Amino acid sequence: MVLDLVGKIALISGGASGIGLRYAKELLRNGVKAVTLADTSSEFAQTASTEIEKEFGPNRALFVKTDVSDIQQFDNAFKKTIEKYKHVDILINNAGILNDKIWEKQIGINVNGVVHGILLGMENYLPKYKQGPEAVIVNMSSIAAIGICPFIPIYCGTKAAVAAMTRSWGVPHHYERTKVRLLAICPGVTATPLIADISGRNLGDAYEESLQQNIDTLPPQEPEYVAKEVTKLIQSCPNGTVWVVEEEQPPYEYVFPERETMPK
Numbered sequence: 001m002v003l004d005l006v007g008k009i010a011l012i013s014g015g016a017s018g019i020g021l022r023y024a025k026e027l028l029r030n031g032v033k034a035v036t037l038a039d040t041s042s043e044f045a046q047t048a049s050t051e052i053e054k055e056f057g058p059n060r061a062l063f064v065k066t067d068v069s070d071i072q073q074f075d076n077a078f079k080k081t082i083e084k085y086k087h088v089d090i091l092i093n094n095a096g097i098l099n100d101k102i103w104e105k106q107i108g109i110n111v112n113g114v115v116h117g118i119l120l121g122m123e124n125y126l127p128k129y130k131q132g133p134e135a136v137i138v139n140m141s142s143i144a145a146i147g148i149c150p151f152i153p154i155y156c157g158t159k160a161a162v163a164a165m166t167r168s169w170g171v172p173h174h175y176e177r178t179k180v181r182l183l184a185i186c187p188g189v190t191a192t193p194l195i196a197d198i199s200g201r202n203l204g205d206a207y208e209e210s211l212q213q214n215i216d217t218l219p220p221q222e223p224e225y226v227a228k229e230v231t232k233l234i235q236s237c238p239n240g241t242v243w244v245v246e247e248e249q250p251p252y253e254y255v256f257p258e259r260e261t262m263p264k
């Protein structure tokens with residue numbers, strides 16, 4: 001199935017800056033009618049809304065102040081989207097933080113936030129308010145879900161959870177009843193505030209040393225590149241698949257080994 005982006009409505013968590021804002025712009029460039037930026041930051045949203053209005057004209061973006069770790073606030077973002085635009089076709093569960101020092105909050109945003117988005121999107125709003133034959137949920141995982149990052153093990157765990165949930169929800173059983181297709185994206189290091197000044201956002205000295213040794217060896221890619229490639233994937237990639245977008249190279253599917261074929 002191919003999702004035609006023209007005239008569609010997208011809700012993007014954490015859409016007021018970083019990769020999320022680039023998703024908003026790239027989707028609008030590709031025919032999406034309007035985007036909801038569901039973000040905690042009114043300040044980022046102010047700048048984002050101005051930029052979007054300048055490039056795309058008025059009424060193309062709605063900001064709803066939202067903390068995704070609170071399901072009522074996330075629900076409100078869907079409600080406001082429907083009130084203004086009548087429909088919702090695409091959900092990007094993009095909001096995330098990288099900070100093992102405040103790991104409970106990090107799990108609340110990176111894991112609970114994605115669960116909230118999937119529960120609200122897949123089990124309620126997208127099937128009811130999509131315009132075409134199917135809707136799409138994009139979940140932001142990371143290469144940290146696949147590789148080993150000794151300096152931020154809890155962040156890695158949150159991103160592995162996102163990939164695992166995408167695979168288990170992204171199966172024909174759920175697609176047939178909801179017509180919602182899911183994909184997970186594993187970006188490599190991408191130049192946004194998330195990775196700027198990363199020191200101190202860990203469990204202490206032993207992690208800091210490891211962090212410093214690792215971070216400078218990874219060349220960042222631009223967030224615009226991730227947005228461009230993911231906009232293509234949204235349109236047609238298979239349900240339940242996990243994609244790596246790294247070093248501005250063409251995305252590739254990360255295929256997990258099948259447990260059933262492993263030696264017992």
Ligand SMILES: NC(=O)c1ccc[n+]([C@@H]2O[C@H](COP(=O)([O-])OP(=O)(O)OC[C@H]3O[C@@H](n4cnc5c(N)ncnc54)[C@H](O)[C@@H]3O)[C@@H](O)[C@H]2O)c1
Binds near residue numbers: 040097109140188191
């Ligand atoms: N930048 C990278 O290198 C990289 C790599 C792999 C994966 N990712 C993932 O991509 C996603 C976007 O990251 P980014 O680099 O654009 O980050 P960013 O820090 O630049 O932007 C994150 C946005 O989310 C918002 N946000 C934070 N907490 C929120 C909450 N509780 N509810 C709603 N919005 C909230 C922020 O205000 C901000 O606008 C994250 O899930 C991140 O883990 C980023």
